[in-house]
Amino acid sequence: MIFRSLALAGALSAGSVPALAADDALQRYETAFAQKDWLAAVKAADDLVLSRMSADGQPKRDPFLNGIVGISLLTSGEVAPARAYLEKADSTEYSRRMKGEVALALGEAQARDGDWRLAIETYRSLDPASLDPDQQRRRALALGRELLILDPMAAIASLGAALPAISAPADRWEIELVLARAQSLAGDAAGAREMARRSWADAAFAPAAEFAPMRIALVRAALAEAPEEEDLRRAMLQAAGGANAQLDGAITEYLPLCGEEGLRAEDHATFTATNRMNRPWATLVSASRPEAARTFASALGDQQAVTLSGESPGGTVFTLRCRSTPTNAWRGKNPYPRLWAEWAERHGLFPTFYRGIEVSDINALAERVERVEQRFGTDSPFTIMPRSALVAAMRLRAVTAGDIPVEQIRATERRIEAASRALGGLESLSPPALDFPAMKERLRRATTPEAALALGRDFQRQAIEAAPPDLAYRFAVEWLERDTTIPASQELDLVDQLIERLPRQPGDRRHAALRMKKAKLLDDLGETRAARDIRRSLGLPDDHCLLADTQPVVIEAEILSTDYPAAVARSHLTGRSFVEFGLNRDGRIENVRHLVSAPSSLFNETVETELAAFRYAPARRDGRSVACVGELQSIVWNLPESSDVPDLDLDFNYSASDLSDMS
Structure with missing residues (x-):
């Protein structure tokens, strides 16, 4: 057995394991799902997969399991794999309620994958009469949420029609919050603020697990755009745990280009983001115009671009503008998770979920592998997924605890490769022409x-x-x-x-x-x-700094910790600024554009004041100093762990020659 060679506590005993009853596992799954007990639901889903393995040992596609596993993946935040399974879910074995849950999950997966139009079609195809009251509410909420990106007025009409039928404040707050966002995008700022205030009042009745006050506070902070509302903005950010949040610098890679889909240099969009809950990281709240909102939202299709750091729940508000120069750091969506899921679904295989990397967690995975081996053999294709989960857990354990030998992991990987050969190899995921073990x-x-x-x-x-x-x-x-x-x-x-x-x-x-x-x-x-x-x-203008004979180089740039905005420091808020600007013939900065402001606008004035003191060796063309455009600068505003004086983590080594390496 896999772990008997390790000196770990909780080693497993050998012995046959009785087959699990599929009906019992399904009942446990539906009960846990209805109670939002996600850990119990995932455990029941794992048991369902075990119970439905074919007796002949040959994996077969299972549309019923596709829906159950797809929902579990979505709950775990694995959007692309969830969509791959949910799109192939089609079974008469579902209860009426589960049919609705699978359809709602498919729409959510499509939306979170950036396919809003298809998500809207999925939600609209659902007959409200076939759904229970809670599902009807969630369908209305989801439909409005996706409509507001494409057509804010349609979202207002859809949500406004659904709201009167919902009397419980615990069920109303989220619809009111999405309605506030739709009103903001439609240009009704006063209506948006009032609806957000109503949502705030109703959030007192919401379950704690929904983080309603945090999410509403972020939207209210985003709606407080006027200079005279800065105190309200900071207060709402504090209420939302803004001190625990920092925007990921990778977001600069995802900024749309000016001119893309008619985007103008003056266009902007404001989003909220949280570091908790398996839902879209970026939530659109306002924009210079609806058409610009769609372009910015589409550019942020990869949720990982806006993940946040922080141990406690928290969030921030950030405003984006288009960049004038393409980045060379564009990553886009990672195709691997979806390719892997499509390969697995096509071969009737389903992922194994693991809860952690403690000894008990790893031994539980080893027990699952052993159970499958006892039924179907050591190199059965059914061992691929539990062994893959086991490898992932062991790798993390090896890094953090150091008590799992590398050879143990390699031996398990070799067993995965052997099992996959029975299905013709992992095809495009692991090209058979390469001898990975030999390398x-x-x-x-x-x-x-x-x-x-x-x-x-x-x-x-x-x-x-x-x-x-x-x-x-x-x-x-x-x-x-x-x-x-x-x-x-x-x-x-x-x-x-x-x-x-x-x-x-x-x-x-x-x-x-x-x-x-x-x-x-x-x-x-x-x-x-x-x-x-x-x-x-690539369309760079002739006066771009990157096209000069000699590109500008920064020679004087300093921001001190004492320059940290005092009011922001008192609120214990951190932030990120990413700016684009031009340089005159004397090497001085002009025409500053704030491409990324987090939290929105709180650091903008300080940034412009400090940049005015910067000095560059100017760009040169034909031996003469010339003005140029397109220079970039990144600033990360960090507070010390225990001090009244902020400490900045600044990045000032970017010149035009480094532009392509910025993220």
Whole structure:
């Protein structure tokens, strides 16, 4: 058995395990789901998967399990895999209530995956008469939530029609909150504030698990846009746990480009974000106009771009504007989770959920593997998913506790590979042309760090070449983020290969990102003329700092901790600023645009005051100093753990030549 070689407590005993009753597991699942006991629901879902494994040992697609597992994945925040299973859920075995739950979950997965129009169709296809009252309320709420992005007035009409039928304040607050957002996007600021105030009052009756006060406080902070409302904005951010939240810097990668879908430089959109609850991280609250709102919301389709740090529940409010220059750090959605889920669903396999990395958690996974082995054999395809969960848990345990040997993990990985061969291999996920075990063994035997690094780079290159284009791009981005010392010539070869392989699709930013990366690499190799040609082909204006013969370099830039806004410091709020500006011929900053402001506008005035003292060696063209545009600067505002004087974590080493590397 897997863990008997480890000196861990709670080792499992051998013995046969009786088959679980499917009816009992289904009943436990539905009861736990109705009570919102997610841990019990996931456990029952795992038992259902075990109980429905075919006696002949051959995995088969199971549309019934697709719905149950899809809901469990969505509850766990795994949106893309959840959608892959839910889209294939179709079974007469569901109870009337479960049919409604599966359909509602599918709509939510589609919406959280950025497919709002399809989500609206899914919600509209549901017959309210087939739903219970709670499901009817949730359908109305979900439909209004997705409509407000595409058509705020339609959302107002839909939610306004549903609200009178809901009398309980605990059921009204969230519909009122979404209605406030729709009114804001439709331009009715006064109506939005009043509706948010009503939601705030009704939130006193909401279950604690819904974090209603926090979510409403964030929306009220976002609606307090006027300068004279700054005190209210800070108070609401404090109420929302703003001191525990910090916006992830990766959001700068996801800013839309000016001109994209008619986006103007003066357009902006304001969102809220929380670090709790498995729901969309970014919540749209207001925008300069509805058309701009859709573009910004679409750009933030990848929820991980706005994850927040902090041990306690908390959130923040942030305002975005378009950037004028493409980034070379564009990651986009990670295709791997959906590809894996589609492969597994196609072969009748279902994920195993694990709760943690304690000894008891890992032994529980080992017990599940053993149970499947006893029924179907060591290399049964049914062992792939529980072993995959086991590997994930053991990897985390090995890093945090250090009491699981690496060989133990590798042995389990080899068993997964052996089991997958019975299904023809993992196809596009693990190209059969690559001998992963042999490569790992070569790395293990490397005699010097330099030799290991060279072997690792060769392996990464082979994996990228063998993977399909979408996955190859993701592999490359993640590799280059980790390996910062790869020679520019090797990196350039890789970028050229990806540019050649990736299909060109409307709205796909990967080609622009790769070309910006290529221009930066050419600069590093001294081929500045070729680099400028690439940037011009991407639409950069002639006066852009990146197109100067000599790009500007910062020579004087300082912000002291005492410059932290006093009122913001008293509120214990942190923040992030990301600005774009031009430089005059004297190297002074002008025309500052706040591309990212978090919390919205609280640091803007301070940023502009401090930037006015910065000085650059100006850009030069034909031997003369010239003005230029498109320079960027990033500032992270952090408070110390215990001090009345703020401490800043600042990033001031960005010049135009570094523009493509900013995230």
